[in-house]
Amino acid sequence: MIQIFSTIEYLKEKRSRQWGALTGLGELKLGPKKRLKLELVDTGLNIIGRFQINYLRLLQVINWAAGYSQEFKYLPLQDLRVKLGKVRGGMKINSIDGQALNHAPDFICYLDTKGNFFWVNATLLKELGYDSHELIGKSYEEFIHPEDRELAKARFSSLLNTQESNPSEIRIKKKDGTYFWGWVVGRILKQKGKVVGAALTIRDITERKEKEVEKIMRQRLESLRLIWEGINHDVNNAFFPIKGILDIFKVLRAMAKENPNKALEILNQMEYLEKIENSSERINRLTQKLHYFANFSGEAKVRTDLVALVEAVLSLMRGRFDRAEVKVIKHYPKSWNAKTEQEEQVPILLELHFNGVQVMLMDLLSNAIDAIVSRPEYDFRPKEIRILLDIVEEKEGKMAAIAIKDLGKGMSYEEQQKIFTPFFTTKPSGKGTGLGMTLAKHIVEEHGGKIKVYSKLGEGTTITILLPIDQSRA
Numbered sequence: 001m002i003q004i005f006s007t008i009e010y011l012k013e014k015r016s017r018q019w020g021a022l023t024g025l026g027e028l029k030l031g032p033k034k035r036l037k038l039e040l041v042d043t044g045l046n047i048i049g050r051f052q053i054n055y056l057r058l059l060q061v062i063n064w065a066a067g068y069s070q071e072f073k074y075l076p077l078q079d080l081r082v083k084l085g086k087v088r089g090g091m092k093i094n095s096i097d098g099q100a101l102n103h104a105p106d107f108i109c110y111l112d113t114k115g116n117f118f119w120v121n122a123t124l125l126k127e128l129g130y131d132s133h134e135l136i137g138k139s140y141e142e143f144i145h146p147e148d149r150e151l152a153k154a155r156f157s158s159l160l161n162t163q164e165s166n167p168s169e170i171r172i173k174k175k176d177g178t179y180f181w182g183w184v185v186g187r188i189l190k191q192k193g194k195v196v197g198a199a200l201t202i203r204d205i206t207e208r209k210e211k212e213v214e215k216i217m218r219q220r221l222e223s224l225r226l227i228w229e230g231i232n233h234d235v236n237n238a239f240f241p242i243k244g245i246l247d248i249f250k251v252l253r254a255m256a257k258e259n260p261n262k263a264l265e266i267l268n269q270m271e272y273l274e275k276i277e278n279s280s281e282r283i284n285r286l287t288q289k290l291h292y293f294a295n296f297s298g299e300a301k302v303r304t305d306l307v308a309l310v311e312a313v314l315s316l317m318r319g320r321f322d323r324a325e326v327k328v329i330k331h332y333p334k335s336w337n338a339k340t341e342q343e344e345q346v347p348i349l350l351e352l353h354f355n356g357v358q359v360m361l362m363d364l365l366s367n368a369i370d371a372i373v374s375r376p377e378y379d380f381r382p383k384e385i386r387i388l389l390d391i392v393e394e395k396e397g398k399m400a401a402i403a404i405k406d407l408g409k410g411m412s413y414e415e416q417q418k419i420f421t422p423f424f425t426t427k428p429s430g431k432g433t434g435l436g437m438t439l440a441k442h443i444v445e446e447h448g449g450k451i452k453v454y455s456k457l458g459e460g461t462t463i464t465i466l467l468p469i470d471q472s473r474a
Ligand SMILES: Nc1ncnc2c1ncn2[C@@H]1O[C@H](COP(=O)(O)OP(=O)(O)OP(=O)(O)O)[C@@H](O)[C@H]1O
Pocket: 363, 367, 368, 371, 406, 408, 409, 410, 411, 415, 419, 424, 425, 426, 427, 431, 432, 433, 434, 435, 436, 437, 438, 460, 461
């Protein structure tokens, strides 16, 4: 195989009367005694080589030549057709119809197995502003956005090794230093059954990408607006009773100076503390939920006993259960202790985002309470919520199971379909933001778990959560 040419000795052009077309004549020095004569015409390019030459190298030569001569850059190569007949040495080389490639709407480049350019089409040069000698012989990596380089490298080596092409979206540098989004598809180049490089077709998809970014920004703004509306309303609703109670306290304080007994009587009659408790709980739940929306994975996981966590949540919510007169029935895993001859509670240990799971459990329980409270009046079933904790064997491995089963009003099929949609709520304004279930799903998925809803209108709802136990060992 011929060594890569080092210089182009001369390359001149002349008008060929005979052809009536612009013709270029060139000679390329390929080695001390090796020369390659070229004849370029606007209808095609005939290369008369006297040497055995790899046609990929030949393309490189043409490009090189084009890069050296402005006139040759586009015009003579417009109709690039490389024809190599039988050359001495006996190698028959296919003719390449370069016209389609050179002026294809997409950018096309050929890379050798090391990832160095040896041929690029005119569209690429023109649109990206490069001269061919600025690319030929250089590694493609230099032209890839640093953030996309790993992806590009992985795709290129998998293309060479597996000969499979996965289209990828990669940012590529133009001559002016700016980047464009390229949709890159590769195909392997073979010669005599051996992989000699890859041909890449690149489509500029910047416009589509920018639209995507714009769309995401618009969606974010829209959800920000919705969140703001939701919070604004909720916080105001939660603060309203506190403000009212403070006003009453001021009046009572003034009254207490003249008629302390009367003031005390009024104070005892009113359910101030419960109202404040309600309001502060609502604000607290809301801010916690928002915190998790803004910062899901910010919290580190801690080894937790699920049974103890559920107990803690229940004790935090005791007031709510009592006010709603809802009874909790608990089923925790137990084992028999032969020594004490008693049943003992078994802990369920796993790594959890503690606060996230706590907020989620509070939300699920509070949904269950709401569902019981809003049952129709003729529904005389007991006001009950069952909490079942267990360790189950799923196909993914061992999982901690939490089931919250309520005898509440249940959900229609349509409601069940929308339950995880942000801001979907059937609760009166100021009572629900419709973020509880959305957040629950996020938190469960963040743990690599699953959440299932089973509900029947008029009968009740069971929410089951499965959290992997083995992930904690990873
Ligand atoms: N256990 C349940 N029984 C009946 N309906 C439920 C139950 N859990 C959720 N839902 C329905 O799903 C809707 C969405 O629930 P989600 O927890 O996401 O929001 P929310 O409770 O309305 O508001 P938030 O939780 O943000 O305060 C509820 O409004 C309710 O209609």
